[in-house]
Amino acid sequence: MQNLIGIVLVLFLLAVFLRIDFYFSIVYLLAAVYLLGRWWTHVGWQHLTIQRRLVNRAFPNETIPVELIVHNSGRLPIPWIEMQDSLPVELISPPFYREVLTLGARQERRFTYTLACYKRGYYPIGPLFVQTGDLLGVTRPLTMQKAPEYVIVYPRVLPLEKLGLPTHSPWAVLPAPAPLFEDPMRIMGVRPYQIGDSPRRIHWTSTAKAGELQVKRYQPAIARETLICLDFAQESYTGRHFYEASELAIVIAASLANHIIVRERLAAGLSTQALDPLEAKTLPFTLPPRRERAHLMSILEVLARAQMTSAPALPFPEFVRLETARLSWGATVVVITGAESPSLYDMLAYLRHAGFALALILVMPAAPTAELRQAALGKLPVYRVWREAELEALA
Amino acid sequence: MSQKPPHVHETDVYLETNNATAHSPGRQAPAGNRFRTLLQPLVVGLMVSCIALAVTQCLQRFAPDWNKTYFLLIPLLAAFMGHTTYRVTRERYPSEADRRHRQIIELALIFLLTKAATYLNHTLPEIWDNIRHWPKDIFYLFDPETLIAFALACTAWFAAALTARDLDAVADPLLYKGETGPMERLNRRFLTGGVVLLFISGLARIDIISLLKPDRPAIHGLALNVLVYFVLGLIVLGQVRFTWLNRLWEQQKYHVAGVLQKTWLRYSVLFLLIALGLAFVLPTQYTVGLLDIARWIIAAIVYLATLIVALITALISFVASLFQTGKDGAVPSAMPSPTLPPLLTEPTSAGPSLPWLNVLRSVIFWVIVLGAMGYIVYSYLKERPEILPTIRAFKVTRMVRGWWHTLRTWWQGMRHAIRTTLPALSLDFLRRKASRQHTSMTRRKGEAWREQIFYSYLETLDRAREVGFPRHDTQTPDEYHRTLEPHLPEAQAELTALTAAFVEARYSTHPVDAHDVDRLQINARHVRAALDKLRAVSRRPSAVSDQPSATTES
Numbered sequence: 004m005q006n007l008i009g010i011v012l013v014l015f016l017l018a019v020f021l022r023i024d025f026y027f028s029i030v031y032l033l034a035a036v037y038l039l040g041r042w043w044t045h046v047g048w049q050h051l052t053i054q055r056r057l058v059n060r061a062f063p064n065e066t067i068p069v070e071l072i073v074h075n076s077g078r079l080p081i082p083w084i085e086m087q088d089s090l091p092v093e094l095i096s097p098p099f100y101r102e103v104l105t106l107g108a109r110q111e112r113r114f115t116y117t118l119a120c121y122k123r124g125y126y127p128i129g130p131l132f133v134q135t136g137d138l139l140g141v142t143r144p145l146t147m148q149k150a151p152e153y154v155i156v157y158p159r160v161l162p163l164e165k166l167g168l169p170t171h172s173p174w175a176v177l178p179a180p181a182p183l184f185e186d187p188m189r190i191m192g193v194r195p196y197q198i199g200d201s202p203r204r205i206h207w208t209s210t211a212k213a214g215e216l217q218v219k220r221y222q223p224a225i226a227r228e229t230l231i232c233l234d235f236a237q238e239s240y241t242g243r244h245f246y247e248a249s250e251l252a253i254v255i256a257a258s259l260a261n262h263i264i265v266r267e268r269l270a271a272g273l274s275t276q277a278l279d280p281l282e283a284k285t286l287p288f289t290l291p292p293r294r295e296r297a298h299l300m301s302i303l304e305v306l307a308r309a310q311m312t313s314a315p316a317l318p319f320p321e322f323v324r325l326e327t328a329r330l331s332w333g334a335t336v337v338v339i340t341g342a343e344s345p346s347l348y349d350m351l352a353y354l355r356h357a358g359f360a361l362a363l364i365l366v367m368p369a370a371p372t373a374e375l376r377q378a379a380l381g382k383l384p385v386y387r388v389w390r391e392a393e394l395e396a397l398a
Numbered sequence: 399m400s401q402k403p404p405h406v407h408e409t410d411v412y413l414e415t416n417n418a419t420a421h422s423p424g425r426q427a428p429a430g431n432r433f434r435t436l437l438q439p440l441v442v443g444l445m446v447s448c449i450a451l452a453v454t455q456c457l458q459r460f461a462p463d464w465n466k467t468y469f470l471l472i473p474l475l476a477a478f479m480g481h482t483t484y485r486v487t488r489e490r491y492p493s494e495a496d497r498r499h500r501q502i503i504e505l506a507l508i509f510l511l512t513k514a515a516t517y518l519n520h521t522l523p524e525i526w527d528n529i530r531h532w533p534k535d536i537f538y539l540f541d542p543e544t545l546i547a548f549a550l551a552c553t554a555w556f557a558a559a560l561t562a563r564d565l566d567a568v569a570d571p572l573l574y575k576g577e578t579g580p581m582e583r584l585n586r587r588f589l590t591g592g593v594v595l596l597f598i599s600g601l602a603r604i605d606i607i608s609l610l611k612p613d614r615p616a617i618h619g620l621a622l623n624v625l626v627y628f629v630l631g632l633i634v635l636g637q638v639r640f641t642w643l644n645r646l647w648e649q650q651k652y653h654v655a656g657v658l659q660k661t662w663l664r665y666s667v668l669f670l671l672i673a674l675g676l677a678f679v680l681p682t683q684y685t686v687g688l689l690d691i692a693r694w695i696i697a698a699i700v701y702l703a704t705l706i707v708a709l710i711t712a713l714i715s716f717v718a719s720l721f722q723t724g725k726d727g728a729v730p731s732a733m734p735s736p737t738l739p740p741l742l743t744e745p746t747s748a749g750p751s752l753p754w755l756n757v758l759r760s761v762i763f764w765v766i767v768l769g770a771m772g773y774i775v776y777s778y779l780k781e782r783p784e785i786l787p788t789i790r791a792f793k794v795t796r797m798v799r800g801w802w803h804t805l806r807t808w809w810q811g812m813r814h815a816i817r818t819t820l821p822a823l824s825l826d827f828l829r830r831k832a833s834r835q836h837t838s839m840t841r842r843k844g845e846a847w848r849e850q851i852f853y854s855y856l857e858t859l860d861r862a863r864e865v866g867f868p869r870h871d872t873q874t875p876d877e878y879h880r881t882l883e884p885h886l887p888e889a890q891a892e893l894t895a896l897t898a899a900f901v902e903a904r905y906s907t908h909p910v911d912a913h914d915v916d917r918l919q920i921n922a923r924h925v926r927a928a929l930d931k932l933r934a935v936s937r938r939p940s941a942v943s944d945q946p947s948a949t950t951e952s
Contacts (some may be wrong), residue, residue, distance in 0.1 A: 008778045010589045014596060015771055019688060021600050022616040025624060027682040027767070029596060032628055034770050035673035041777055043669070082665045083658065085647070101652040105661045138666050140581070140639045143781055340840060 007141055036078045040137035048145045050077030059154045061120040061337040071114045073107040083133040092125040094118040125280050125308030127151040157303040158257040159249035193217040199293045228292035229263050231256050232323045234277040234340035242262045248341050253306050270294040271382045273302045274326040277309035320350035335360040439481035442561050446477035446554040448627035464543050468515035473554035476508050480558035512548045520672035565888035568642050581642050588631045599624050636666035659902050686760035724849040798821045848903050854922040855900040861926050865933045892921040
C-alpha cells in the first residue's frame with residue numbers, strides 16, 4: 004500500500020481546510036495503521052533469533068540432522084516469518100528448506116531436516132534468508148541473511164591391509180614403533196614452525212632471535228615418514244572420465260594416509276596444489292608427515308575440500324621437488340597423478356638419487372608406456388589404478 | 399494425428415482436472431470458497447453502500463424529496479450482482495462477446511429495477527400515467543432521479559466487478575493481466591474510494607458557500623459509514639495480502655504453518671481494533687487554527703526581539719547621556735525608545751470560557767497531529783531512501799534548502815561575531831565557566847577529605863620552603879621527611895605522622911574520613927609551629943653563627 008502516506012497527507016490537508024472532525028479520526032486511523040504496523044514489525048524483528056545446529060563433519064554415507072531454532076524473545080507475536088535455507092544439491096533434494104511460520108510471544112519453534120552425505124566436499128549450509136513484515140503490507144518487508152555454515156564430508160577411505168606389497172614397498176616401512184628415524188641428540192639446524200610440530204621441538208633461543216617460532220631439525224638415522232604428493236591439476240586428468248579419475252586420486256590419497264597412520268602407526272603427510280573453496284583460489288596444501296590421529300583428520304579435511312585446479316602455481320614435478328626438500332633422508336614419497344610425462348620421470352629419478360624411497364600411482368585407464376615400463380624395470384614401484392574395485396583388488 | 403507437446407498436454411490435463419473437481423456434484427465448498435462466494439460480495443456491497451450513503455446524504459441537500467432508501471439499496475444490489483455475475487459469466491461463457499451480451503442485459507435489468515424503485519412511492523394510476531408519457535417525452539423515462547440512481551448503480555456494479563476480477567487474480571495467477579498487479583489495483587481502488595467517500599461525506603455536512611470563510615465553525619460528529627468503509631476495507635486488504643503471499647509461498651514450495659490463516663485474521667482484527675482505539679482516543683477538536691498558533695508564535699518572537707532592541711537602545715542612550723552635555727551645560731534628553739507591539743493578538747477562540755484551556759487543547763492537538771504527520775513522512779523516507787534525490791530535485795525543496803543554508807550561515811556568522819567582539823559574554827566562556835564550576839563542585843563533593851589532606855601537607859611544604867627547606871622535584875615524601883626531620887627535633891613524631899598520612903591519602907584508594915583530616919591538621923599545625931619557631935631563631939643575629947643555614951644545607 005505505497006499510496007497510503009500520500010493519501011494520509013492529502014486527507015490531513017483536507018481535514019485542516021474543511022475543519023471536519025471525523026476526517027481527523029480517519030487520518031489517525033490510517034496513520035496508526037502505518038505507524039503501528041511499522042513499529043510492530045520492527046519490534047518483532049529485534050526480538051527474533053534464528054539458530055542453526057548441526058555437526059559439521061561427516062564421513063560418506065552418513066547423515067547430518069540440521070536443527071533450525073526460531074525464537075521470539077519479545078512480548079509481541081510475530082505474525083509471519085518466511086525463511087529459506089539454501090542447501091547444496093549434493094546433500095539434499097530439493098536444495099532448499101522453506102518454511103513459513105508464525106510465532107507467539109516468547110515462543111520457540113524447532114525445525115529439522117537431514118542432509119545425506121554421499122560425496123566428499125566442503126559444502127555451505129545456507130545462507131538462511133529470513134523475511135517478515137506487517138499484515139497489511141503498508142511497510143516494506145524486513146529481510147535478513149544469516150551467514151552460511153560449512154560442512155566437511157571426508158573422502159572415502161578404503162582398507163589396504165591386503166595390499167601384499169614386498170618388504171621394500173614404499174609404505175611397508177619398518178614395523179618397529181620406536182622413533183628411530185630422528186636422533187634428538189644431533190641437531191642439524193632449525194626451521195620455521197609448521198602446524199603439527201611438537202612443542203618439544205621448539206628452539207627457544209632461535210625463536211627469540213628470529214622473532215618467530217623455530218623448531219629443531221634433528222639428524223635422521225633413518226626416515227620412516229611418508230609424504231603423499233597428489234597431483235590435482237585439471238590437465239593431468241583429461242578424457243571422458245576425468246571427474247571419476249580425480250575423485251579416485253583423492254580416495255587413494257585418503258586411503259594411503261589412513262593406512263599409514265592408523266594401521267602402520269607411522270607418520271604421513273600430504274602435499275598438493277588445489278583450489279580451496281574457502282579462499283576461492285588455488286593454494287598449496289602442505290601437511291608435513293606426522294603420525295597423530297588428529298593429523299590424519301587434517302589430511303582428510305584438506306582432501307575433502309580440495310577441488311581440481313586449472314591454474315596451479317607450479318608444475319607438479321617442480322612442486323614435488325620443492326616439497327621434498329624439507330623431508331629427511333630416507334623418507335618415502337608417494338606420487339599420485341593422472342598423467343605420465345618425461346618431466347615426472349626426471350623428477351622421480353632426481354628424488355631417487357636424493358635418497359628417497361619412491362612409489363608412483365597412476366590413475367589412468369591406459370597401461371603405462373614403454374618408458375614407464377623402463378622406469379618400472381628400474382625397481383620403481385608403479386601402480387595403475389582406474390577403478391575403486393581395482394584399488395580394493397590391489398589391497 | 400498431431401501430437402501435443404508434453405507441456406501443453408499437462409496444462410490441459412490440469413485444467414480438465416481442475417474444472418472437473420470444481421464442478422463435481424456433491425463436492426463440499428471449503429471455508430475459503432464460502433468466503434469467496436458469499437462473504438466477499440457482501441463485504442464489497444457493504445463498502446459500496448457506505449459510499450452510496452454518503453452520496454445520498456449529499457443529494458439530500460439538493461433534492462430533499464428524492465427517495466433515500468432506494469438510492470442506498472440499488473447500489474448495494476448492483477454491487478452484489480456485479481461481483482457475483484462477473485465470476486459466473488467468466489466461468490460459463492469463455493467468449494468475450496457472450497460475456498458482453500450478458501453484461502448489457504444485466505445493466506438493462508439494473509436500469510429497470512432502478513426505474514421500478516422510483517415508483518415505490520407512487521400509486522398505480524400515477525405510475526400508469528407516467529408510463530403513458532414515455533413515448534411522448536423521453537424525460538419521463540429518463541428523469542434525473544432515475545438517471546442519477548442508475549449512474550450510481552452502474553458505478554457500484556462496475557467497481558464490484560473489477561474488484562471481483564482483482565480478487566480472483568490474487569488467488570489465481572493464471573487470471574493475472576495487465577502491468578499493475580491485482581494487489582496494487584485493489585489498494586488503489588480502496589484508497590480512491592475512501593477519498594471520494596470522505597469528500598462526499600464532507601460535502602454533505604458543509605455549506606459550500608462558507609468554505610472560504612476562515613472563521614466558520616468546525617463540524618463535529620462521526621460518520622459511521624466512513625468508519626465502516628475503512629475498517630472493512632482494511633480487513634479485506636489484510637486477507638487479500640494473506641491470499642497473495644500464500645499463493646507465492648505455494649508456488650515456491652514453502653511449507654506454510656496450518657494455523658497461519660487463523661492467526662492472520664485474528665491479528666488483523668486485533669491490530670485494527672488497536673488502531674481504531676487510537677483514532678478515537680486522540681483529539682480531533684481544536685478551537686485555534688494552525689495559522690493562528692503560527693501567528694501567535696511569530697508575534698511572540700517579534701515582541702521579544704523588539705523588547706531586546708528597546709532595552710539595548712535605552713542602555714546606549716543612557717550611557718551616551720552621561721558623556722554628552724549641551725552648549726549651555728544642559729543634559730540632552732535620552733533617545734526615544736521604540737514602542738512595543740501588543741503582546742498577542744486576540745485569539746479567535748470559539749470557547750465560551752477558559753480561553754487558555756482551549757488554546758492548550760489546540761496546541762496539544764496540533765502537536766499530536768503535526769508530530770504524527772512528520773513522523774510518518776520521516777519513517778516513509780527512511781524506509782525508501784531512493785526517494786530523497788527526487789525530492790531534492792524539486793524547485794521548492796531547493797528553495798527551502800537555500801533558505802535553510804542562508805539561515806545557518808547567518809547564525810554561524812552571528813556566533814562568530816559574538817565570540818570575537820564579546821568574548822566575556824560568549825557562549826563558550828559561559829560553558830567553560832559552568833564546566834569549571836561543575837568540576838570543582840564534583841571534586842569537592844567526592845574527594846573533599848582527601849583534598850584537605852593534600853592541602854594541609856602542601857601548605858606545610860610552603861612554610862618549610864619559606865624557612866629554607868624547599869622540596870626538590872625528585873624527592874619523594876619520605877626522602878623529604880628524612881631531610882627535614884633533623885631540623886625539627888621537637889616535632890619529629892608529628893612530621894612522621896604527617897608524611898605517613900599524606901602518603902596514605904595520595905597513594906591509597908580506601909576512603910578518607912573527617913577523623914583522618916582532623917588528626918593530620920593537628921600534626922600539620924605542630925610542624926608549622928616548629929618551622930615558625932625555627933624561622934624566628936634563624937632571624938636572630940646570634941643564632942646565625944650558631945646554626946648552619948638551612949638553605950646551604952638543603
